[in-house]
Amino acid sequence: MEIPFRIFLVFTLCGGASAVLFGHRAHNPGVEEQSKSYEYNTSYYNVLVDHFGFANSDTYAMRYLTSVTHWDHNGGPIFFYTGNEGDIAWFCNNTGFMWDIAPEFQAMLVFAEHRYYGESLPYGTDSYKDKQHLDFFTAEQALADFADLIRYIKSTVPGASNSAVIAFGGSYGGMLAAWLRMKYPSSVIGSLAASAPIWQFTGLTGCETQVQIVTKDFRKASPACAKNIRRSWDVMTKFGKTASGRQTLFTNLRLCDPLKTSSDVEGIKSWLSEVYDNLAMVDYPYAASFLEPLPAYPIKVVCSYINKTEPSDDQLLLDLANGLNVYFNYTGSAKCFNASQAATGDLSDEGWGYQSCTEMVMPYCSDGVQDMFPVVKWDEAKEAAQCQKTWQVTPRPQWINLQFGGKDIQAASNIIFSNGQLDPWSAGGVLESLSDTLIAIIIPEGAHHLDLRAKNYDDPPSVTKARETEKTIMRQWIKSYYIDNKTNFMNNKNVKL
Incomplete structure (x- = not known):
């Protein structure tokens, strides 16, 4: 019929x-x-x-x-x-x-x-x-x-x-x-x-390969930029241990929401990692608005703010904020950075979150040595537990293969x-x-x-x-x-x- x-x-x-x-x-x-x-x-x-x-x-x-x-x-x-x-x-x-x-x-x-x-x-x-x-x-x-x-x-x-x-x-x-x-x-x-x-x-593919390409892109734009981004994770961890330090992070990074706990700081790290990933994805040779309104070769522009030699911890955070300003505020309209969103609202984080908890299991990791990212280990059991908590489903990592x-x-x-x-x-x-x-x-x-x-x-x-x-x-x-x-x-x- x-x-x-x-x-x-x-x-x-x-x-x-x-x-x-x-x-x-x-x-x-x-x-x-x-x-x-x-x-x-x-x-x-x-x-x-x-x-x-x-x-x-x-x-x-x-x-x-x-x-x-x-x-x-x-x-x-x-x-x-x-x-x-x-x-x-x-x-x-x-x-x-x-x-x-x-x-x-x-x-x-x-x-x-x-x-x-x-x-x-x-x-x-x-x-x-x-x-x-x-x-x-x-x-x-x-x-x-x-x-x-x-x-x-x-x-x-x-x-x-x-x-x-x-x-x-x-x-x-x-x-x-x-x-x-x-x-x-x-x-x-x-x-x-x-x-x-x-x-x-x-x-099929090593979980570390993506971040290594992102790091290569940033190093090509500015070796000092990639080095400073790698150092920034330890700086954020240090500031995240105290209430006054978290207030400094909130202020210097121009965040919309205050950081109440060290877990909130870890969330900021994940958010920034995603922003750097996205910048590599949309490093187009002309201005475009694919994920956010951005200039030509946005990595080069972002890195122009994060390329100082051995900046102080406070200065490094201010530099990161200036770099983020290129990604989130190229229009000049944003008063603060919303850490709950790393790309356009036309993409569905919710939908992809479910798919990554069922079929689309794509391992992701970084070691902080071969790349500029914080150390993140792929833990299949931990991911499965989170999927059960969020969606009440268990991923099938081998199903797509x-x-x-x-x-x-x-x-x-x-x-x-x-x-x-x-x-x-x-x-x-x-x-x-x-x-x-x-x-x-x-x-x-x-x-x-x-x-x-x-x-x-x-x-x-x-x-x-x-x-x-x-x-x-x-x-x-x-x-x-x-x-x-x-x-x-x-x-x-x-x-x-």
């Missing part, structure tokens, strides 16, 4: 004219913004909450965005973005590469929202109520959503029945794009998996794995081609899925070359598909494949 569906069309502009700051939208003339606005329709398709059982027949409205502005209605290809851990409109805004190449490929664009994120909540406001309502919050269920949506679009949109579909995704979305091709090869003819750490799991093959994925085909060497998540990426059709593309000057962002005057040559290579490969996939299926689209004189 066909699943009931309902569709609402909303004409929307998806552009880069604003940035998220402490939960408010703030225009910032100092941040270079995309000159384009993206026009799309918003639709909702009812999909099963549980694709793999037969007792639960509940459905929910899955949101997806579409653009047919450049699409050839005579079977032109469909570029399908596999949504990740946040609002799909935000990913639409930050995936300019798809919009840039849609005209030359005459492609339809589809951005599909991941279940339990944005507006795609299986049980509405009760979706996060308890573990019973959350039990359908898995990558496997999300992939089935995507495959079902592709089937629906191809069966209901005139001219799409014979369209070639290519999946696109970045970060977790890139993982999903790769897994969609592996699990549903009849749904997509190939996938571009950008900055997809499909090997950042137990037993079993489900998607770990490093034994040579049976798959037609996947591009692109990674930037500045990106800490490249540690868990596929960095060498595994076959003629499982192709690795390395971008030496690239941060987190830089190749998926819109083209920019300040793009380094390596990302421009990567995009051209990606387009060439995708043309080959599309051409082979249409020749094999003998579709009329190949006879269109305007098609250049």
Whole structure:
């Protein structure tokens, strides 16, 4: 039986004219913004909450965005973005590469929202109520959503029945794009998996690799900066032992909330570590507003405030605050730093927190010697206990490896794995081609899925070359598909494949 569906069309502009700051939208003339606005329709398709059982027949409205502005209605290809851990409109805004190449490929664009994120909540406001309502919050269920949506679009949109579909995704979305091709090869003819750490799991990649890349990025910007950040952890520990010291930390670091206990100080350390990770992720060659409104090469700018030689303890804390000001207050609007948030509110910490307590178990550690971070040991039992306390679930560290093959994925085909060497998540990426059709593309000057962002005057040559290579490969996939299926689209004189 066909699943009931309902569709609402909303004409929307998806552009880069604003940035998220402490939960408010703030225009910032100092941040270079995309000159384009993206026009799309918003639709909702009812999909099963549980694709793999037969007792639960509940459905929910899955949101997806579409653009047919450049699409050839005579079977032109469909570029399908596999949504990740946040609002799909935000990913639409930050995936300019798809919009840039849609005209030359005459492609339809589809951005599909991941279940339990944005507006795609299986049980509405009760979706996060308890573990019973959350039990359908898995990558496997999300992939089935995507495959079902592709089937629906191809069966209901005139001219799409014979369209070639290519999946696109970045970060977790890139993982999903790769897994969609592996699990549903009849749904997509190939996938571009950008900055997809499909090997950042137990037993596949060392837990220390990410922080070592972050440290390398900071050392490249300023050796003194990395050295001072490493020293700052001991300074914070020392100040955190007394009430007066915690008051100094609160004041010098310009925090919004006072530090009442030494545990609060440990929380500040974790928060700062995440900020440094994020800076490495978004170390783009131009001003951007991906996680926060930031200048070009933000690590270099942040480090320009933290590069003194042997500063006093108090001065070091003041310098850190000046560096944080670049990350959290580039617009000049923030009066203090909110340590409860390290990135844009368009990403869901709550949702990813649950996923990391079930399937997405990605070990993380640092030793303070080979890196600039405080000593953090990976403790699987401790993590499991915390997951039980927070969500009443126990993680399955080996499940993703079993489900998607770990490093034994040579049976798959037609996947591009692109990674930037500045990106800490490249540690868990596929960095060498595994076959003629499982192709690795390395971008030496690239941060987190830089190749998926819109083209920019300040793009380094390596990302421009990567995009051209990606387009060439995708043309080959599309051409082979249409020749094999003998579709009329190949006879269109305007098609250049």
